[in-house]
Ligand SMILES: C[S@@+](CC[C@H](N)C(=O)[O-])C[C@H]1O[C@@H](n2cnc3c(N)ncnc32)[C@H](O)[C@@H]1O
């Protein structure tokens with residue numbers, strides 16, 4: 203669907219227009235302890251994971267709905283023993299698949315298999331190159347995560363079709379880590395994207411505000427770092443896959459405690475299935491129903507989704523700067539002094555573009 207079509211769909215409130223991307227969390231369990239996430243507090247019993255059969259039926263239904271692009275996440279996807287089978291099922295249905303992981307359980311066999319399956323992008327989350335800060339922020343050993351990243355980067359050199367990206371969650375504690383992380387991505391020939399910590403959709407507002415939200419002085423320091431990332435991004439040869447306009451919103455997001463684009467079309471383009479198998483209009487909004495009980499295609503056109511879209515159209519969403527939703531060329535971002543017309547946010551860095 204072209205962007206004018208999308209705008210039309212939004213203006214007509216037409217959920218029949220095919221969505222573009224589906225995000226599916228294939229389990230809730232996790233072995234990390236990220237301070238901004240609650241998944242690790244869930245049961246660690248694998249018997250609670252959605253079955254491969256259920257996920258296959260869900261993927262087939264998403265294909266019926268018009269989805270071609272699937273992002274698999276969790277919880278930690280690589281804790282599932284059948285993760286490669288689940289991904290293979292999605293590929294067999296013709297879906298272009300991306301996967302996001304904390305990098306702590308990835309093996310060489312996984313990496314080789316991901317390339318063989320034709321997975322288009324592997325995202326690994328990392329918030330610092332410091333052992334202490336990774337322990338404090340994510341409860342993970344940075345060396346193990348870096349070993350996974352480096353295995354993936356080596357695979358990417360052999361199989362450029364499998365792209366690799368670092369995902370960095372920005373908090374008050376890693377402002378000085380952002381440039382070193384970008385330099386690390388550049389050295390490895392992979393890309394990097396940034397998103398601020400959120401509480402919308404997490405139910406942990408107080409904890410996040412008290413422990414992770416930058417103070418006014420820290421926002422000023424972040425603005426300087428963001429300025430450097432923006433300038434680097436604008437050279438057109440950086441590893442940075444966050445668009446310049448997206449990055450430039452980040453200090454304001456922390457000051458205003460949210461961000462709302464003039465017109466957010468995400469609930470028409472992105473199908474979100476969370477770690478409890480609920481469909482949400484977007485990651486920040488409450489669930490509208492469960493795909494364990496109803497099909498995704500029914501939920502997509504349900505009264506509950508229609509009501510959520512109406513709320514968004516009236517400017518009643520909580521707002522967010524989630525990279526997966528907002529760092530997209532079809533999401534209009536306001537201009538910011540000193541930032542020229544947007545170069546688009548495609549989630550693709552100069553390193554990712556075919557030469
Ligand atoms: C929910 S995790 C799931 C995949 C995998 N476990 C991982 O950490 O990459 C996906 C991404 O969301 C980020 N994330 C989790 N909670 C967040 C929050 N409250 N605010 C912003 N980003 C968050 C993580 O850092 C990670 O990059």
Ligand code: SF4
Nearest residue numbers: 232234236239277304
């Ligand atoms: S690794 Fe991912 S799922 Fe696990 S606690 Fe951290 S952000 Fe949440």
Ligand code: SF4
Nearest residue numbers: 466484486519521522
């Ligand atoms: S919360 Fe974010 S993704 Fe959801 S509708 Fe609002 S701006 Fe869009």
